[in-house]
Amino acid sequence: MVSEFAVLVPEEVRGLQERAARALPAERVERIGGWWLRHAPRSPWWVGTVLPHGATRRPGELARRVGEAERFYADRGGTARFQISPPVCPDGLDPLLAERGYRRESLVSLQVASAARVLERMPVSGESPLRVRLDGLPSPAWSEVWHAVQGHGVDPGAERELLARVEGPSAYATAMLGDEAVAVGRAVADTDWAGVFGMATLPLARGRGAARGVLSALAGWARAHDVERMYLQVERDNAPAVRLYKRAGFREVCRYHYRIAGDERRHRRSA
Template identity: 30%
Template sequence: MKLAPDDLRRMERAHVKAWPALRTMRVDGWLWRSSGGGSQRANSVSTVDYDGDDPVRSLEKVEALYRQKGAPGRLQSFSFSRPADLPAILSGRGYGEGETTLTMVKAPEAFPKAAQVDVSDQATPEWLDVYLGVITENRREVNTKIIEAIPGPRAFFGHRRAGRVISTALCVMHEDCAVIECVATRAEARGQGGAIGVLCALETWAHQQGARLLGLQVSEANSPALALYRRLGFIMADRNRFWLRD
């Protein structure tokens, strides 16, 4: 699915909003982000906007900020990053390409209500138990704080099976874009339809909120997740890359 440049920029801004870093600073239009923990997005520079006139000098500024935190320089790019020649500038400065994620999108639809899916504007302890249980330990404390800081409109979804939540997802609205986060399933409950259940409920909610586009970002190496999202009608719209300099 090919998005117009403005649509893709808006979707990228929606992803920035949906996973807010604990510390941010505008650096010549770029958004410097720092949170600690293992989240790449929350510890990298968002390059949607740029209003500087010397990208190398701007890089020096964000690198200095990361050094103060004892962290490496890391930036996130997409097809319409600013400035347009950012990948070449980063390569020339010694940055290496790290993980590639895919931005996948679709037009949201409404599905029949699933009685077994809980919907709330808050992350319940049971929801957190499922989500935090599938991520690495070094991300749990920071991700919990990020979740608390996510602005609305937002909704948390939990698919119940035999009285307990087995799968989770989160949806965050930004203008006419809705973003999916925190898709997780208990290890012992995989393959039971929990993820599809929460995602269908989430898509219905996004449709009801007036979303024109529903999007997510997933690692290009995550074959099972890619298969699930394609099954639900999501199509790749862009590639995002993380750039790292030690």
């Protein structure tokens, strides 16, 4: 049950965030001293953020690392953005970035649950008009729903390429209302965990159990692949999603945020 792993040590949190990075793979990744520098110019911005997971011990090393990251992105015509997770990123990084003019944005909750708990909390009624289809690849209907809800400003071709780069076993769940796809989500299995991504429901189906059906189907898929633990990431101000995941039995294990250059437009994260 979730109580068995609701409290995770920093190394486990780091492992989950790196699993998420593999499930949202950038076009190019360079690892320097434990830091992941991810370049994804055509993907949503969070796919190309720095994961600063390596410790810094020598005086001045932290500022040097930040400078290396900034040059990595500048050389590719981009701007460095950092994912700041207090349990796993170096002490002093957040205030250092603030001093350099980076703006704090997008408070995100990393949450976990057991697949068994999700199935227990999200039962599918046999009388529901909704049915959920599982595919190993994103169908056109899956992509259409995701883009209609979450894909504003996202290049559809870039999104297809991102999903094609995912190496782990994947499931794409599509909730159908009659012949119409109304809600979607995907899961990626990676060494004893299944991450949930891409949850999206069309307005016409909200409040009708579509998202619950998708989440339940993904939990069932995880158990069928001998994966008992699930994780996801949700913005704390996304109240409907937070409520859904709480009802499903997910519990927060970590909060993190991003540091983005102060002269950039405000962004939102929609994993």
